Amino acid sequence: MDGYIQQCDKLAHLGSTQGNESFNKLVASKAPKAYHFSGSANLNYRVAACVAQKNIGQKYVMAVRNA
Known part of the structure; x- marks a missing residue:
């Protein structure tokens, strides 16, 4: 866990991939x-x-159809 604790600033800002998925x-x-x-x-x-x-x-x- 010490390795994760030392890198917590990097790991805390992981973005969600839900939009990509x-x-x-x-x-x-x-x-x-x-x-x-x-x-x-x-x-x-x-x-x-x-x-x-x-x-x-x-x-x-509808926007494409109207255009």
């Missing part, structure tokens, strides 16, 4: 690895949709 799950739902999307721009659109959904929420669909 949530985004990875979102991308996996829109672009599953079982299908090949990287051969065209399709993957870029799917990942962009994931970014928009993560940042804006589900209302991104």
Whole structure:
């Protein structure tokens, strides 16, 4: 435990990976690895949709449609 106690300042500021895991799950739902999307721009659109959904929420669909 002494090693951990000496490095407590470094260990106390560990960030949560929950946001990253949530985004990875979102991308996996829109672009599953079982299908090949990287051969065209399709993957870029799917990942962009994931970014928009993560940042804006589900209302991104209406924002894109209106634009």
